[in-house]
Each structure stands twice: as structure tokens, then as C-alpha cells.
């Protein structure tokens with residue numbers, strides 16, 4: 001399969017690099033990473049270990065591929081979609097956190113698949129990415145149900161040794177992940193604690209409230225996600241990732257823009273479309289955006 005990875009930073013480089021053992025992969029990345037991969041190949045280290053030689057370029061347009069993987073941060077999705085609209089791609093799959101598929105679907109003619117990734121990735125230096133945890137890619141039709149394209153993509157991932165599951169209930173899975181991120185990411189970023197600290201503090205209640213509100217909005221969108229399932233998902237992820245610093249905490253610590261707009265902000269916006277108020281997500285989003293403005297990031 002000819003696979004274009006748009007936005008090969010940490011996650012895109014890891015997944016694209018793993019796929020490159022079998023497939024014809026092009027990484028769209030920034031220099032000096034793109035230049036280094038072109039000249040010396042890519043080292044994958046950590047929980048996965050290999051050396052591969054995908055094509056790497058900074059060119060955003062002019063590509064021809066069977067599948068485009070979108071792995072830019074959520075706030076770069078619209079620009080990625082516009083660039084991909086100038087390419088010949090037959091299908092698009094986002095592995096991003098937050099709700100971004102609607103932006104892709106509305107700007108692209110190619111069918112958009114939904115995806116989630118729980119692999120951990122960190123770009124250590126140009127040409128070298130660390131797999132900090134072998135997770136799973138789950139993908140499927142945006143609106144759920146069986147999908148031959150998703151089956152082909154899932155097989156292509158598994159052929160390359162990527163742990164991939166094709167699911168027929170992506171709407172529920174995306175909203176459950178959103179509930180987890182709305183609770184854990186925002187609360188850990190604002191209180192500057194690792195995920196495990198949510199086990200035993202008032203912050204636990206705050207994360208649960210954000211997740212329950214997200215579940216309520218999911219149901220308004222006709223996605224079956226109960227409050228209890230959302231709350232239990234938060235607790236399960238807190239236990240499994242207790243030592244992690246969430247991606248949003250890492251962004252705040254590095255003074256980088258966060259994905260708040262596509263996570264808590266998306267919950268607020270979709271709730272408003274239904275005339276519904278989500279005070280916990282609204283407060284978390286406002287505080288994170290205030291921090292971003294103060295840091296000159298928006």
C-alpha cells in the first residue's frame with residue numbers, strides 16, 4: 001500500500017516507520033527531521049526497534065497515495081486537509097486525539113476513516129523516534145458499521161506488525177476516548193500532575209464530571225455512551241497510565257499550544273448546538289485557553 005503520513009512528528013513517525021517495513025511510505029515532516037530520514041533512514045528505538053528507510057519530504061502537496069494518515073496536532077487539521085485536497089489520495093485516516101474527522105471529511109472528497117491510537121511515541125531527535133509503549137490502533141467507518149476499506153487498511157497495518165483492530169463502533173469509541181481526554185488531559189495539565197494523581201484527590205471528581213458531560217453530549221449526538229462507562233473509562237486509563245504525564249501536561253510544560261479546542265472545546269461547541277450547557281468542560285477550556293493566551297500561543 002502507498003501510505004502518506006501527513007505530519008510525521010512523534011506518532012506519525014512511529015506508525016509510518018513501522019508501516020515502512022512492508023509498505024511504500026512517505027513522511028511529510030519538518031526539517032531537519034525530513035532531511036535526516038532522507039539521508040540516513042529512520043531509527044525506531046524503545047519498545048519497538050528497527051531501522052527503516054521511508055521517503056521523507058517537507059512538500060505538503062503533489063502526493064499520490066492509497067491512504068493518507070493524518071498525525072498533525074488537532075489545531076493543524078484544517079491546513080493538513082487543504083494540503084491533502086491538492087493530492088491524489090484514495091482514503092484518509094486520522095490517528096489524532098480530539099474530534100477532527102469532521103474537518104477532514106468536510107474538506108476532502110476521499111472517504112475519511114476514524115481512528116484512535118494508544119501507542120506512545122516520542123521524537124527523540126531528527127531521524128530517531130522512541131516507542132514509549134506498544135498500544136493499539138483501532139480504526140473503522142466514521143459512522144460505524146462494517147467497511148471493506150477499513151478492513152483493507154487494518155490488514156495493511158497488521159501485515160506490517162502494527163497492532164490494529166478494525167471496529168464497527170467507532171462513534172462510541174471516539175466519544176469514549178474524548179471523555180477520557182476531556183477529563184484526564186485538561187485536569188492534569190491545569191494541576192500539573194501525572195495521571196495517577198487523579199486517583200485520590202478532588203481532581204478525580206472534576207475529571208469524572210468532565211467525562212460524564214462528554215457522555216451526555218455523545219448521547220445528544222445519538223452515540224450510546226453511558227455516564228458510568230465514561231467515568232469507568234477515566235478510572236481505567238488513570239490506573240493503566242498512572243506514571244504518564246498526559247500529552248496536554250507535556251504541551252503546557254513545554255509552553256506549546258494544547259489540543260483543548262478539539263477536546264473540551266469540541267464538547268462545549270457540540271453541546272451548544274443542542275442547546276445544552278457543559279459547565280465543567282467550559283471552565284476547563286476557558287482556563288486552558290487563558291493560559292495559552294498568556295503564554296502568547298493563541
Ligand SMILES: NC(=O)C1=CN([C@@H]2O[C@H](COP(=O)(O)OP(=O)(O)OC[C@H]3O[C@@H](n4cnc5c(N)ncnc54)[C@H](OP(=O)(O)O)[C@@H]3O)[C@@H](O)[C@H]2O)C=CC1
Nearest residue numbers: 007008009010011028029071072073074096097117120121
Ligand atoms: N505522541 C503520542 O504518543 C500520541 C499522540 N496522539 C495524537 O496524535 C497527534 C499527533 O501527536 P504527536 O505526534 O505527539 O505531535 P507532534 O507535534 O510530535 O507531531 C505533529 C508533527 O506534524 C508537523 N506538522 C504540522 N503541520 C505540518 C505541515 N503542514 N507539514 C509538515 N509537518 C507538519 C509538526 O511540526 P511543527 O510542530 O513544526 O508544526 C509536528 O512535527 C495528536 O493529536 C496527539 O494527541 C495520540 C496518541 C499517542
Ligand SMILES: CC(C)(CO)C(=O)C(=O)O
Nearest residue numbers: 184241244245246247248
Ligand atoms: C490516554 C492519555 C490520557 C494518556 O496519558 C492520553 O491520551 C493523552 O495523554 O493524550
